[in-house]
Amino acid sequence: MIIKKRRKPLPLEKLDAAIPRLSPQFHDWQNIKSDAAIMQKGYTGELKVDYHLEYLANQYTILQDVYLKVNGKNFQIDSAIIAEHAIYLVDAKNYSGTITFDTILKQLTRSDGKMESGYEYPITQVENQRFHLQNLLSQQHLTNIPIFCLIAISEPSTVIKVIGDTESLSKIVAHGARVPSMILEKEQQLKQEGYRKLSHRKIGNHILNLCGTFDKNSIKQYNIKPTDLMPGVFCPECGKLGMERIYGSWHCDKCDNYSKTAHLSALSDYLLLVKTLYDE
Ligand SMILES: [Zn+2]
Known part of the structure; x- marks a missing residue:
């Protein structure tokens, strides 16, 4: 069962609410647009991986978008699958083109055919997440729970290459569609090795109770003043701003x-944007 569902990240929700209310002449317009596009791409990649992982939902307990705090530091996990013998942390990555993992130098490069760029090594990232979760669970007296990390590549067309230890890398990195069967195989193996059975629902609820919500004041960094945001009600049909109130209804000219009900989304924009700008 999925006990925590992914929703659009708040920073993206704020940008999506702000963009149609800002003039394209706004000084940071291009930056805001491209930041929102990057966040949207990440979110779409996570949803694609969720689609495959949901296959495990009738057997195990799943938490999507897990945001936790340990020893004063926050960490975030895309998906935590609590199965019968272990917890699996799945990190979704949405690289396109060809990616190369170098298991010796611990680096990741991506090539789009023209240019090559380097990225933070995702295996180090997920191993840090595992370390943090292990700490948190032991503080909660949940000890001896095996935790495994997986990296799910969200685009089926991404080509994965390896320099170094291909076999051990293939146990951690895979396209999203292959991840559920990797988990099922690992579970089978742990069962045969005599690992104790976990009460996955109970552990899941315990983690759920510790979860917070990720929010960063994504609006403040662009110096948007409340007066930069065009007020008014958007037409739900054609998107034009500035519906008029006529006989208890909103009309688009x-x-x-x-x-x-067209004013409801304007109210939620207000709560999301203007309140943030004034309050913090
Ligand atoms: Zn209209």
């Missing part, structure tokens, strides 16, 4: 649409 562009497409002649009437709506009784």
Whole structure:
């Protein structure tokens, strides 16, 4: 069962609410647009991996977008699958083109055919997550729970190459579609090796109770003043800003649409944006 569902990250939700209310002449318009596009790409990649992992939901306990704190430091896990013998941390990565893992130098490079760029080694990242979770669980007196890390490549067309130890890397990194069967195989192996059975639902609920919500004040960093945001109600049909209130309804003069509820999204934009700008 999925006991914690992924939703659109708050920083992205804020940018998506701000963009249509900002003038393209706003000084940081291009930056805001490209930051939102990068966040959206990451979020879409996570949803693609979720689609495959949900296959395990009827057997195990799944938490999506796990945000935890240990020893004063926050850490985030894309998905935690609590199975019968172990916990599996799955990190979704949305590289496109060809990626090369160098298991000796511990580096990752990506090539799009023209340019090569380097990235933080994702295996080090997930191993840190495992370390943090292990600490947190032992503080909660949940000890001796094996934790395994997996990296799910969200794009099926991404080519994965390895320099060094291909075999051990193939036990950690795979395309999203292969991850559920890797978990099932590992579970089978642990069962045969006589590992004790976990009460996965109970452990899942315990972790759920410790979860917080990730938010960074993504609006503040662009210096958006409340006066930069165009007020008004968007037409839910054609998207034009500035519906008019007529006889208890909202009317769009562009497409002649009437709506009784069009103001609700303007109210939620207000709570998301203006309140953040004034309050913090
Ligand atoms: Zn309209």
